[in-house]
Amino acid sequence: MNEPRTNSRDPSDTRAKRDEVTYPIPEPNSFLNYAELRQLARRRLPRIIFDFIDRGTEDEHALRRNRNALDSVRIRPRALRGGGVRNQATSLFGQNCDTPIIVAPTAFAGLVWYQGELELAKAAAANGMPFCAATEALTPVEEIAAASNGPIWFQLYLWEKEEFTRDLLERVWSSGVRTLLVTCDNSVSANREYNIRSGFGMPLRYSTRNLCDVAFHPRWALGVFARYLATGSVPTFANYPAAYRSSILSRNTKALRYQPIGWDHIRWIRDLWKGNLILKGILRADDAILGAKLGADGVVVSNHGGRNLDGAVAPIEVLAEIVDAVGKQLTVIADSGVQRGSDILKLLAVGAKAVMIGRGLLYATAVGGSSGASRMVGILQRELDIALGMSGCNDIGELDRSLIEMPGVKPMAGWRECRSAVPLPDLDPIPDLDAINSPQIAS
Numbered sequence: 079m080n081e082p083r084t085n086s087r088d089p090s091d092t093r094a095k096r097d098e099v100t101y102p103i104p105e106p107n108s109f110l111n112y113a114e115l116r117q118l119a120r121r122r123l124p125r126i127i128f129d130f131i132d133r134g135t136e137d138e139h140a141l142r143r144n145r146n147a148l149d150s151v152r153i154r155p156r157a158l159r160g161g162g163v164r165n166q167a168t169s170l171f172g173q174n175c176d177t178p179i180i181v182a183p184t185a186f187a188g189l190v191w192y193q194g195e196l197e198l199a200k201a202a203a204a205n206g207m208p209f210c211a212a213t214e215a216l217t218p219v220e221e222i223a224a225a226s227n228g229p230i231w232f233q234l235y236l237w238e239k240e241e242f243t244r245d246l247l248e249r250v251w252s253s254g255v256r257t258l259l260v261t262c263d264n265s266v267s268a269n270r271e272y273n274i275r276s277g278f279g280m281p282l283r284y285s286t287r288n289l290c291d292v293a294f295h296p297r298w299a300l301g302v303f304a305r306y307l308a309t310g311s312v313p314t315f316a317n318y319p320a321a322y323r324s325s326i327l328s329r330n331t332k333a334l335r336y337q338p339i340g341w342d343h344i345r346w347i348r349d350l351w352k353g354n355l356i357l358k359g360i361l362r363a364d365d366a367i368l369g370a371k372l373g374a375d376g377v378v379v380s381n382h383g384g385r386n387l388d389g390a391v392a393p394i395e396v397l398a399e400i401v402d403a404v405g406k407q408l409t410v411i412a413d414s415g416v417q418r419g420s421d422i423l424k425l426l427a428v429g430a431k432a433v434m435i436g437r438g439l440l441y442a443t444a445v446g447g448s449s450g451a452s453r454m455v456g457i458l459q460r461e462l463d464i465a466l467g468m469s470g471c472n473d474i475g476e477l478d479r480s481l482i483e484m485p486g487v488k489p490m491a492g493w494r495e496c497r498s499a500v501p502l503p504d505l506d507p508i509p510d511l512d513a514i515n516s517p518q519i520a521s
């Protein structure tokens with residue numbers, strides 16, 4: 079019998095094949111998984127925006143590697159244990175979270191839905207998880223913080239003029255944000271050729287093709303773009319200094335240059351920022367150690383979702399080494415390529431405390447605003463819950479490397495000592511264990 083084919087998750091497929099679906103694409107807000115959601119977002123968004131979100135950099139090796147590396151990790155489940163009430167709550171920097179998922183910082187999130195950043199922040203708060211606002215958000219950090227009753231973090235890109243960065247940090251602090259994430263994997267701009275071809279950038283480039291693209295996506299054109307125009311608020315980079323805050327359509331954009339970031343800047347930011355400091359885009363243990371020595375509180379092991387350095391290692395390939403090096407001192411978070419609850423389980427089992435999701439939550443916001451984002455979070459939580467139960471765990475604290483097999487990582491490599499140990503489940507309900515181990519049977 080022919081198996082019905084669904085979207086392949088294998089990124090080594092050609093793009094066309096990856097998009098192949100033989101089931102009808104569901105109605106918005108009835109998607110069942112990441113692959114279905116991606117199809118819906120692809121339909122909803124103009125191509126120029128979808129590609130900006132969806133694609134990687136250069137030849138997209140890093141993008142494919144993220145998936146291949148996660149897929150190559152296999153789970154060795156413990157039998158007959160995961161049937162209880164399962165718990166995925168955790169705490170990050172002293173704040174309780176209902177799930178080990180964080181909304182990753184993403185530039186231009188306000189383009190996928192009217193005030194998309196607010197929608198994402200609301201969904202994050204409703205689901206008890208942190209939302210990380212981006213420097214390149216289209217909604218000011220003050221508005222995001224005011225609209226949410228959940229934990230808000232802020233991602234920082236450094237500007238060339240020190241005073242601009244200083245002012246922004248003051249705005250961030252005054253809005254009540256206490257966790258700052260500094261992106262460390264963009265000392266130079268990424269080479270995203272499709273953006274050059276499509277005209278995506280600041281400002282967006284008009285062309286007949288782009289106008290047709292928008293015209294063929296009326297729900298986006300009316301629901302997002304026309305709504306901005308109707309409220310007289312054409313999107314700008316709202317966290318920029320006032321003099322540089324021109325609209326994404328303006329030809330008179332005053333260029334604001336970013337500072338190529340180095341370790342001295344981390345020292346400078348550490349002195350300036352009194353809250354939690356996380357370095358995002360770390361892929362080496364020596365860098366993580368240096369970060370710890372300079373006073374960072376956490377790292378995000380990330381290759382920027384395969385969007386920056388093509389050919390970069392996938393985070394899960396280097397996560398164990400980084401956790402072993404700094405897991406006692408720092409909170410280690412991971413991202414890039416996470417699409418299923420089982421991906422989250424794998425990263426946590428290697429030793430991450432939480433994971434960030436970028437594209438998945440942007441697609442979800444594009445499809446259904448905050449309810450779309452909440453639906454996607456719910457799906458990931460449910461998948462993680464199933465993966466936990468199937469692996470014989472009732473709590474994410476029980477995850478460890480004995481549950482997984484992956485190239486280069488020894489089973490039970492001992493990351494538990496790096497974090498507060500969680501006792502294994504009580505063996506009392508298995509009365510026959512002693513009998514099985516008894517000398518009579520051994521003979």
Ligand SMILES: Cc1cc2nc3c(=O)[nH]c(=O)nc-3n(C[C@H](O)[C@H](O)[C@H](O)COP(=O)(O)O)c2cc1C
Pocket residue numbers: 130131132182183184185186212213214233261358380381382383384385413414415416434435436437438440
């Ligand atoms: C559209 C888009 C914009 C992004 N913008 C930023 C950004 O401004 N700063 C940053 O540190 N990371 C940015 N990222 C990277 C994410 O924070 C995150 O590392 C990545 O998306 C995780 O991979 P995933 O998309 O496969 O989940 C962006 C990612 C996407 C998809």
